[in-house]
Amino acid sequence: MKKIAVLLLVAVAMMIPAFASGSGESSGPVVLTLSEVHAEGYPTTLADYEFARLVEERTEGRIKIDVYSGGTLYGEETGSIEALQIGDLAFARVSASPVASYVPALNVIQLPYLYRDGDHMWQVLNGPVGQDMLNEIEASGSGLVGLCYYDAGARNFYTTKPVGSVADMAGLKIRLQNNPMMVEMVQLLGGNGVTGIGPNDVYSAIQQGTIDGAENNWPTYESMGDYQVAPYFVLDGHTRVPEILLASKAVLDTLDPADVEIIKECAKETQAYEIEQWALREESSEAKVTSEGVIVTELTPEQLQEFQDRMAPLYAKYGAGYEDLITEIQNTGL
Numbered sequence: 001m002k003k004i005a006v007l008l009l010v011a012v013a014m015m016i017p018a019f020a021s022g023s024g025e026s027s028g029p030v031v032l033t034l035s036e037v038h039a040e041g042y043p044t045t046l047a048d049y050e051f052a053r054l055v056e057e058r059t060e061g062r063i064k065i066d067v068y069s070g071g072t073l074y075g076e077e078t079g080s081i082e083a084l085q086i087g088d089l090a091f092a093r094v095s096a097s098p099v100a101s102y103v104p105a106l107n108v109i110q111l112p113y114l115y116r117d118g119d120h121m122w123q124v125l126n127g128p129v130g131q132d133m134l135n136e137i138e139a140s141g142s143g144l145v146g147l148c149y150y151d152a153g154a155r156n157f158y159t160t161k162p163v164g165s166v167a168d169m170a171g172l173k174i175r176l177q178n179n180p181m182m183v184e185m186v187q188l189l190g191g192n193g194v195t196g197i198g199p200n201d202v203y204s205a206i207q208q209g210t211i212d213g214a215e216n217n218w219p220t221y222e223s224m225g226d227y228q229v230a231p232y233f234v235l236d237g238h239t240r241v242p243e244i245l246l247a248s249k250a251v252l253d254t255l256d257p258a259d260v261e262i263i264k265e266c267a268k269e270t271q272a273y274e275i276e277q278w279a280l281r282e283e284s285s286e287a288k289v290t291s292e293g294v295i296v297t298e299l300t301p302e303q304l305q306e307f308q309d310r311m312a313p314l315y316a317k318y319g320a321g322y323e324d325l326i327t328e329i330q331n332t333g334l
């Protein structure tokens, strides 16, 4: 009888995050959860495990992080972000795109055609602008803490029929991340943005004809299998949206501040590892999908310019109040 009562108490305690993560008297490790939409082996998932490994090692086993990959906990990143806000979840590796709904300043670092290339983006993110943005996540009162950025390359449109110019985008239903700026981006190109579909459900939405395509980087396009149903990939490179490893402020507040520092340090250390894994996967994913029949469209400088020109209203609307910051970003590395 006594044993059952104790077991019940433990079970109840584990359902309350603050209780489970309190330092208190208990001798066992604090077990925290990390949500990831990508599959095992994907660069961000590898980085999640590396983060978990480092944290367990540096806290000498006081903190253990369980990684749930493949969107098994939250299929949509918006769900995981909201769980972080209320302390139902400790960590989520998400794209910066949906986070902008909670921390609007983040739209500035993902405006279309903001960066010349990946190196430019990393100079910005690893410089004062990127670090200020991470601090802004915590300072905004969103209940979120931005731990570090990861690479996610450039995003491109992929569709069930060829797109070689802005005119070809007319009327296409394109799945987007949950971010109103991205919906407007597609509208400005003449298409219709569709949100509310998790990345693991894009394949079936295309297959069923709910949407005509989506947009993403090579590894996601390959990993989710979307290339099999939307084989036209146009190299328009409209955005570079970094990934962010987020923590729940409510959960971090229950931990020993020294352990929170260790967590922040470990996250930063995993960035280089993810970037390395990213470069490998970007290349192998591109090679895989092109060898399996994907039709890649390259745009002429004039065609690309047309995509870029359509984005001016986004700079006016989402860049309002951030004009100097945008200029600073654009001038970085010049």
Ligand code: BDP
Binding pocket: 037, 044, 077, 093, 094, 095, 152, 176, 177, 198, 199, 215, 216, 217, 220, 243
């Ligand atoms: C991928 C990101 C992932 C996003 C996904 C999406 O790695 O975090 O959830 O795009 O489009 O590139 O939803």
